Amino acid sequence: MGHVETSAKAATEAKNRLSDETYMRIASIINKHSGIKLPPAKRLMVEGRLRKRAQICGHNSLDDYCSYLFENGGLDDEFVHLVDAITTNKTDFFREPDHFTLLRNSLLQSLIGLRRSGARAKLKIWSAASSNGAEAYTIAMVMAEEMARHGNMEFSILGTDISSAMVTAARRAIYPTEMITPVSEELQEKYIMRARIPERQGQVRIVPELRRRVRFELLNLMNESYAYDRDVDVIFLRNVLIYFDKPTQEAVTCRMMEHLRPGGYLFLGHSESMIGTNLRLHQVAPAVFQKV
Template structure:
């Protein structure tokens, strides 16, 4: 019989402990109205582990000899809603404004900071492939990161349900996707020339330093800061700016703002900012 939330009640004191832990580890601000969501998403995990209370689960997460269960918990509570070419004006700007600026060196470095199941970095790769006349003459690298190891594993497969590409043009699908056959006819897979541009890696934006050696031309940090309070937003933006070239671009989500949070960037267009040179 499936467990219900009533069988694993989450009282306010224990939720406060989880809230402090999640905030400290990944910056997500679990407000009171997210308590039901938090509880619901972790019910199956408690049942799987044979635990009878959220207090027992908290003790397991903080008392373990590794961060494995903490990582698993963050996987469960992460929000992973995305689609190909979400907020399309960013990809238009990338194609029409950013790439011409990089045409001399023919090198482009882009970071998708919250790549989820991979639609964003693959959309970036498709944009680069279609916009560059001779892609083989360019050095194109996309770093795709997320805090969820589960989503990173899914993204790395490059495999999606057919409904994920319903909104894409038939020409784009033909160029960049392999269509499943037989028992896999409802699936599609990213073609190698697109998949090979992306490298997937787990990165926690709350870490003081990121494993990035080369400065970046563009950072996609979209629909991430909405989960942070203003103090955390400011800290993350300060870190991101260290890895962006002077004059590099930062793309944020349509419901996010930089106003009053960071002076490291100046406004270019709605949801598009540029690092001060």
């Protein structure tokens, strides 16, 4: 009896794993669409995320879900959800906090001088892989504090991401309470609303005053051009290039540079800092570059 149970369990587990052929097929689809590499080391992550998607769709196993995608014509309808499931990456408030300190203490006043028109300058900032919006709203908190302190600037923030699910989440601006732990108590008091109704306990939301200054749009960085302003003051392109091969890294970064005004700043992730050294940029800090 025990042997039968063991065999049944093994068969169930096998149906919830991706074959080599299917994994390579999915990896190829994602790479072609988004530029993101899915080496064998990512296989367990992909399987875990697709199992959750399979359950949502009512499939009994990952094997059934893949049959639906590739044998029963489901890929067209499911494609956007497949991309959402695999390309969603972790983000936090005040991730790599020294970047925000540098922006606040050193860079903003020089940008205001470049941008000044009349009494107040309006700065444009782009979070180019915005995920659930935590980075964009972090920037908004920093900018709002500086605007209140100096009164000589306005700002607007654009957040873009390939995942429609993440763009929707960013627009809602609702987060688990534990996620705002990196935000200081002072900033939480000003910019975070806490749920008052029982069913929303454990959740917080960004205040409307900040949400009005940030807009989120869908964007695939693999597109040949980006339909956004070409006089952006600061671009945050952090912790996304590491998922691309070298030619794609260079192509995406060069396209981004077309949208950065002279004197503007490009922020990369710390693990991506060497990418910027290949461009005609002036490095001002670790993983921070100025367009000259």
